[in-house]
Amino acid sequence: xxxxxxxxxxxxxxxxxxxxxxxxxAASSSGGVVVQVREKKGALRAxxxxxxxxxxxxxxxxxxxxxxxxTFVSAxxxxxxxxxxxxxxxxxxxxxxNIAAALIQILTAIVMxxxxxxxxxxxxxxxxxxxxxxxFFSLLLMFS
Numbered sequence: 001x002x003x004x005x006x007x008x009x010x011x012x013x014x015x016x017x018x019x020x021x022x023x024x025x026a027a028s029s030s031g032g033v034v035v036q037v038r039e040k041k042g043a044l045r046a047x048x049x050x051x052x053x054x055x056x057x058x059x060x061x062x063x064x065x066x067x068x069x070x071t072f073v074s075a076x077x078x079x080x081x082x083x084x085x086x087x088x089x090x091x092x093x094x095x096x097x098n099i100a101a102a103l104i105q106i107l108t109a110i111v112m113x114x115x116x117x118x119x120x121x122x123x124x125x126x127x128x129x130x131x132x133x134x135x136f137f138s139l140l141l142m143f144s
């Protein structure tokens with residue numbers, strides 16, 4: 001009788017057969033492979049500035065009730081030194097990218113797309129502000 005695989009009750013054989021195709025990293029029972037996923041942002045999304053948390057909340061509020069207004073205000077924070085995910089671009093270019101995003105939100109608000117985009121944009125501003133300033137405050141606590 002020719003046996004090509006593990007028996008049904010053979011747990012060691014099943015584990016060994018399952019791990020054979022995954023390589024040495026998956027062979028240990030407690031170890032595993034760590035996969036890191038990074039979101040690739042487009043130019044408009046990467047141009048969203050890291051603002052102080054209260055300013056980001058105000059921009060979210062403005063974007064919720066007047067589509068594009070919070071995005072328009074956030075463009076001026078770039079001119080005031082707010083950091084973005086586009087460090088290799090000139091400040092004026094990032095400013096105009098934010099103005100373009102605000103105009104897109106305003107012009108497409110008629111069909112609700114711009115309004116929804118504007119709210120999500122404001123939520124991204126708050127998320128970025130909370131990430132950036134949580135790291136900032138933890139650094140302050142380390143050095144105090």
